[in-house]
Amino acid sequence: MVDVEGARPREDVRTRIVAAAAQLLDEDGADAVTTRAVAQAAGVQAPTIYRLFGDKDGLVDAVAEHVMAAYVSTKTAASEAGSGDPVADLRAGWRTHVEFGLANPELYALIGAGGRGARSPATLAGIEVLRARVRRLASAGLLRVDEQRALMMIHAAGHGTVLALLAVPEADRDPGLPGAMLDAVLGRLLVGTPAVPEATTSAVTVAFATVLPDLPGLSDAERAVLGEWLGRALAGLRDPGPAEAG
Template sequence: MTATPATPPRDGVRSDIVEAATRLLRENGAHAVTTRAVAHAAGVQAPTIYRLFGDKNGLVDAVAEHVLATHVTTKTITAHDTGDPVADLRSGWRTHVEFGLANPELFRLLGTRGPDDLSPATIAGIEVLRTRVRRLATAGLLRVDEQRATMMIHAAGTGVILALLETPAPQRDAELEKAMFDAVLGSILTTTPVTPDPTISAVTVTFAAAAPDLPGLTDAERALMAEWLHRSLTRLRNPHG
């Protein structure tokens, strides 16, 4: 009796598809990552991709997760907090820029997603950034509110990567990412040697960061305090608005 070949495990098939898509992306660019091409490269039928990933965006999300995990595990820097919120923020910034430059096609693919369809990798990255900005705020280092600081860092990081990717490698400014990071810090931190912004109170920003964890308050009291602090920060930033 001839034995029937065993069906490849689901996880094995999924891994093969992700590897095939990653290879196509790196070797031929984003335009090459079609369902048909990936299925052919992985030796599966196209419906298998839809069954495992839902659609092309689902496949791209899986590729992003795979590539990001590989990138992080090959770095010599530690992913753990060092106790210095500025140093940890700088480390995360550098990792983000290096990832974008090492994976330009994937970075561009993720960047074309709309605000209602962000990749889980993008969402996770922004949440890590928010956490690190929160540490700056609770340490009393921010002179702008957390949301503005987060968006400034995120926008600057994305802009640096795109600017460098648009420049031929031999002509790239090796110090651009450091200079941009320092410029952003100069705009958001109280400890940098720049002219202080009189319209923002670092004390208010710090208190706003600590307020959700204050003991002895009811949920209603915390909500009221958060609303008051939000209005205070808004008035401080826009005194004539």
């Protein structure tokens, strides 16, 4: 085996190594992604991997980022196109996420291991795509809860749904589970009349907080004070005290 690193630009060698590792991961699982196997598949010497990635964990991070970046790029393009219906767009994004997780079980498990998802730029970009979808729901007056709570509920439910399905043999999986889970979450998040702002305190407050940055005629100080008031109101709606809850 000849290490051709010196014959090609450093980035080209890095790309070939990541592609080889991704192929091994996809075809043979995480256990197959060893330094020796990747080096052989990429046509480089093992020390080249250590020079470029530091260690195996660095290589695995690069592989996860490579696959996730391609997925998030497609997801972002779909989000920007949209359908005009924020609920339908959210459902489409949910289906895409579940399908990706089920199609890439080894990668999905790797992303969740060792906190990789929390530090992955591609994963964080994917969350921002979801945040934009949630904001459209809020702007339409459709949310019962504040945007951050809605974002985390959808994100947690989607991640948990994929992990639950992956834990079951493919032949025994419930194909209706993803849709049922999303329906359960949306039942808690959305007001009763889709795509029409509903005059409930929570829906109006969430929608108002969403458009606050674009309100004309306010100074920065006034906008900050109003934002603080709305934040406190949203906190109270999220976790009402005994008097409000009663």
